[in-house]
Amino acid sequence: MKVLNQEKLDRMAEYIKSYMRANNGEAPKFGEILAHMEMSKSVGYRYLTRLKEQGVIEYSGKGTLSMEGRSLRRYNSVRVPIIGNVICGSPEEEEEYAEGFLAIPEEWVQGECFLLRAYGDSMVDAGVEAGDLILVKKTSEATDGQIVVALTENGNTLKRIFWENGRPRLHAENKSYTAQQRDIYPKELSIQGVALKLIKDF
Known part of the structure; x- marks a missing residue:
């Protein structure tokens, strides 16, 4: 699922x-x-529209907005490590080598999670592009x-994984x-996690 950067939404x-x-209101x-946000018109409009969908603001799309009768929506968030492009080693080592952390809505998180930065083009038809962040649930099993x-x-x-008579097939979507x-x-396979959500930084 493609989403806008939640930190930027909250900052806006x-x-x-x-x-x-x-x-004075x-x-x-x-x-x-x-x-203030250092955004282009098209990107800014996208973010304002999402805030409207979330019920944070009233926005007509004609250059004006209001928050009359509304309060800023608060999100419970958690800090999730951005591991980078390659995942290896034990879970304890992963956080040590994290390139940073990102606060994301708590409701997105299922169990222990990390963020992986996508590279290459093997999953572009699934919407995954180079530089995107993927929220991954740590698990050694997948369906x-x-x-x-x-x-x-x-x-x-x-x-994307498929099982054929107990044998794994890894499928690229391009x-x-x-x-x-x-x-x-x-010949060898170690599942390190299952993708939960795709985060795009427009």
Whole structure:
């Protein structure tokens, strides 16, 4: 599932509320929000529309907005480590080598999780592009059709898994790949997690 960056959504909502407090309830103009967030018009509109969908603001799409009769929606969040591009070692080692942390809504998290930064183009038809963050639940088990983080004899990879007579098949979702490139039958496989959510930073 593609989502907007929640930290930016929260920061935008906080800016709007702070501005209104400092200006006797008057909301900032669209251009002022864009300048504060350093966003283009198209990206800013996307974020404002999402805040409207979340019930945080009233936005007409014509350059003005309000929070009249509404309070800033608060989210319980948790800090999840961004492990980077390659997952290896024990869970204890993973946090030690984390490149950073990201606060995400608690409701997204199922058990122990980490964030993996996608690279390559093997899953573009599933919406996964280079640089995207994938929220992954730590587990050594996966069912047919789930997208997994797997460690094989050739290294770490993100693929959709299928089981054929107990044998794993890792499937890439890129129509430009040949049939041989799309399906991998690893000799060694260690499932390190199952993808829960795709986070795009627009």
